Amino acid sequence: MALRTAEQYRKGLIDGRSVYLLGERVKNVTEDPYLKVGVETAAFDFIMAHDPKTRDLAVIRDAQSGESISRYFEIPDYPEAVSARHELIRAACETADGALPFIKDVGSDIINGVAAVARITGNETYQRRIEDYRAHCARNDLSLSGAVTDVKGDRSKGPSEQAKPDYYLRVVDESESEIVVSGAKAHITASAYTDEILVIPTRNMTEADADYAVAFAIPVDTPGITQICRPSFRFEDTVHFPTPRPRRGHVEALVIFDNVRVPKERVFLLREWQAAQGLAYAFSAFHRYTAVSYKIPILEYMTGLAMLAAEANGVQKTSNIRERFVNMIRYTETTKALAKAAALDPEDFGGSGFYVANTLSSNMAKLHFASGFHDFVRDIQDIAGGLVVTQPTYKDWQNDELRPYLEQYMGGAAGFDAEQRLKLMSMLHHVVASDFAGWHEVCTIHAEGSFASQKMMLMAEAPTELYRSKARDIIGLEIA
Template identity: 25%
Template sequence: MTARTGEQYKAGLKDDRIVWLGNRKVAVAEDPLLAGSVDGMAGYFDWQHQYADECLVDDPERPGEKMNVSLMLPKSKEDLQIRHRGLERLSRYSYGMLGRTPDYVNVVLSGHTARSDIWARGKPEGHERLSKFHREVIEGDLSMTHTIVHANIDKGVGDLAGMNSDLTLRVVGRNENGIIVRGGKVLATLGPLADELYVYSSAPIPSGAEQYALIFSIPVNTKGVIQICRDHYGRDLSVADAPFSSRFDEQDAFVIFDDVEVPYERVFCEGDLNVYNTLNQGVSPGNTLQQTAIRAMVKLEFAYDLCSSIATVTNSHGRPDVGEMLGEIHSYLSLTRSVIHAAEDRAHDWGAGAVFPHRDISVLRCVMPGWMTRVNQIIRAIGSHNLLATPSLELFDNPEIGDLLRKYLPGSNGMPAEERARIMRTAWDFAGSALGSRIELYEMFYLTSQTRARIGDHMVARRDGEWGQVREFMQKSGIIPE
């Protein structure tokens, strides 16, 4: 099986995975509270068939079969352009509001697989097992999520110090079948709706903490894997009334590994800091950021058009403050497009023939959290009280009140009241609803915090850049001798 349909995806959710939501265990495939989210993710799998020319490519190992474009191993700029078109089309399914569609971790896994030179620093079976798993994901069109952040509850000490050392995921034993792992991991967005949990490095760890240096993947229904969900923000409303939260609450879960056995064939790295501490930085800044930047671009396009639509409702395009805010969002969009284009144009071989965009694309990690937060502020500012005075679309069909709604709640310049309601409800669901607020927080820490991203970029710049312009200026100006 490759390139699953929505129905095939939903069938894969019918297993004995352990998911806690609210005060109860839930059967993900059958629980009515999760039905909208399940259908929404199933729609993603159907979408790849609807736009197969862009989203699917030939499986290089199975003639006649197709696979998701995000699973290709890019070896040229042309490959990156093919992947760009596919990733952009996949993002347009939710217009960027789904942050953890399967293509995200697919791109991560494919990048890891492509960098065989990094794996060569460790045990040879690591890359062999990873490549086999990559093939398994292709053939099953599996929906993966990751959970990669240490359970560092006490932020007054190091990630692996004090109480954190006992809370975060680590190796606690082994048997003839595999290793035994115990501890928590943050944060499995899409976890309850995924097929696989991929655990890998997010940041280097020090010598002496090798028991935490783990890269592996296991099915979400593996014995001992427990997912603890936040409150569900999906709503049982029509798509017109809740265009995002009726379908796109992808859920977030804290994952507890309660003495979980990971088969050796699924253990890609155990305790090897030469691999663990270099893999993410050898892949993420160029490869993974292509997917995330494209998703952000699509979302900014939508946000700009949405804010313009709000201004049309209220006839406020001519107001200087509104024009400035619209121009601000458009500047974020233009900069994002330009960064993506430049990074793809400057793509190069990162090692082992893996061609990724230039790492300058990672600058978006440093600015995008602020931009996305600001976009939501602008939506609330332009929409103002109108966001709070919007009836249900279904209410217009009520003969007792429908005509009064059309009279007193139209848009400007002859816009029908129903159209005004559609725009304002979309804006509220984007930036003001429970799901909208969750997505804003998600964007703030999507690819580490903005602070860590900026510090990381600074450290890389000092390490790899060619500096000394100040000294050169002083020498040429005669301030100091040459």
């Protein structure tokens, strides 16, 4: 088939999948008012593949079949693949009105991680299976979500030590042709509206955890998979002023696997507990860079919103506000510079022949982004003023009796009449003071791995031996 249209993608989601939201089973995820926001954000992936303006970024020619396929399914076996993908993700975010379509990147990061580990460990069966699966995804232009995070119960205990055996997803049965798995994965982005879910372990394992060392891919409508989604926001909205480019975003789900049967052809790790940590690490190496790439357009437009807010309030030239601008620019441009450095210095991951953005720089970029975001939001809130939370709503603006009052009192500096200023404040409310804004702050900390995981990777990748040997040379110390 190759290169589906957005309409074909939407149609493919009407398959009887078991998705719940606000306690009700969703009949059609493409029509549900909350999930629709995610579906339409995701649909940009397919729109880009057909739009002459973005096609060259989004589409490549498959070396084996000669067919046009999504760039996400490219085998990254040359260094420039890294920056090409970075440009695709940045452009996707721009095209999808500031949000990432998010339905092929995390899944293909898992495919790359699995493929790299299969090569490093020399497991030819898994190498063949994952490349067959990659080709299957490319041929059918599938959308994918990635389920890594288990529900984890008591965080101080490993999988096999938990009070309930299902706190980590595990193999509960096996035959010659298939395995049966049970457990749940939490916070899974977009899984309610992807074709497939890829599952890998979230952590290191011991021999006692062997049943938990499992990785596989499975269609979302497979019997036994139930998703419980938390609503985010809807397109229909009476509070915020409408904008020419709608607000975009995604919905996460708790994905429950209740005795789900997985054909062995789609299994990429089965009880090799020694490889679990390496697999989680390899996925993170690929995925952390995706995470950094899509933040950049978001930081750019949020910085711009703060600048417009200062202009609307007539304070853009005052020293206290310019100090805030300096903070925001430093934060945004440092994130960009680190991301660029990571793309320009790709590395062959573990000698696998698969190229990944420089892991030290991309972890630094993610850590820098995650550690500074709340301060960045604080600066925007400070610049914009209290109207960010007390503003009259779009419904008030539409009321003929109230609008004259709003026109009289809500104007700002030259160029910002009441409508312009309220429109701006309405968007600022969405990005720094709404439920969504709170979600975004938490997302910044936890999504794509919490601070601790970035710090762990930073310690693993930093040239600490180089630092120590330089210090030894200077002092003349003989110790190793």
